[in-house]
Amino acid sequence: MGYAISSFDDIAAFQPVVNGVGGNLVAIFASRLSTALHRTSVQGSVPFWAPKKWYQYPLHTFGRSANPESKTAVILAFLAVPGHLLFYFVISRVKIYYNSVNVATMTPSFIVFYTSVAILQVILLLLICYWLVHLTWRKNMNPDNVCIPYLTAIGDLLGTAFLAICFYGLYWAGETRLKTS
Template sequence: MHPTLKRILKESIPLLSICLILGTVGGQLLNARLEHLSLLPVFLVFVPVINGVGGNLGCVLGARVSSGLHLGTIQPKLKGKELKQNILVYFLLGIITYTTISIFIWIGIPLLGIRTDLSFMKFSGVLLFAGGLLVCLVVLLVLSTAFVSFKKGLDPDNTVLPLVTSVTDLAGISCLILAMGVIGL
């Protein structure tokens, strides 16, 4: 077996096992709250969206931080111009993306035959709160995973991306449920 492949498997398999468990927990959480969510079916549309966007944006940030660590343009510290720029762009992308998605979902709800008594402000408030919270959690996850992996001699590309996608599945659902509670739904 090629040494690079062996290293990737050695670094990835234990983490992927953890990711499998996280995915299962996320599914169970969604299942446990399904009755509550089905009272407001408009938010069921948002579950795959918040998870997908959170994971995708998190992977972009993770790949950029990992590449910066490999190239030496980012140090495993919470300092540096390039790291701050990447985090700022990630936050801006998150805000723009979740705002745009909330508008399109709101417009698309009647087309799907879903009726809601919620105002646009309450609806978008839940989605933006959940998305904003997820963005913050993903930044913490990406930076801590990338920095710890890099310091321990592991390739952050093999650890950050699988962990981000699995954790966002669990965290996205949790953030949505929390946001619904905070907004009073």
């Protein structure tokens, strides 16, 4: 991240937003999944609605009617869009007010690419969350205590990496105004 900030000043304004939104949404999902597990099964056992194979987790996370929280996952993934657009608008207005705006961050290509990597981060976090909550439940651990710190750390790692990919990708695609030096 230090290297990316030395190349792109504006990345520092977006990094807490990407990491914060992803971390908060996945914490909500982990808590709801944990509550569903506590209601429907005994800790350490597999609930009737849980996937039986590892490759079924993506389908179960977002589309399985047996999963009591699949609709929640879809809603949380879609909430990332207006959330990131709102924060983008606030960041750009504050930067305009202080005359520190980089016009390259106000292009439609930046907005689309930034929103895309932010949503990808949230979707990956929700998938990892679904798997991790079930794994800790099967290992006879309380997911409320174990999963949220891991998920927010993974969210910070993914968010920082995806944000750097966003800036570097746009720079390599020809948006040279993003680079500060």
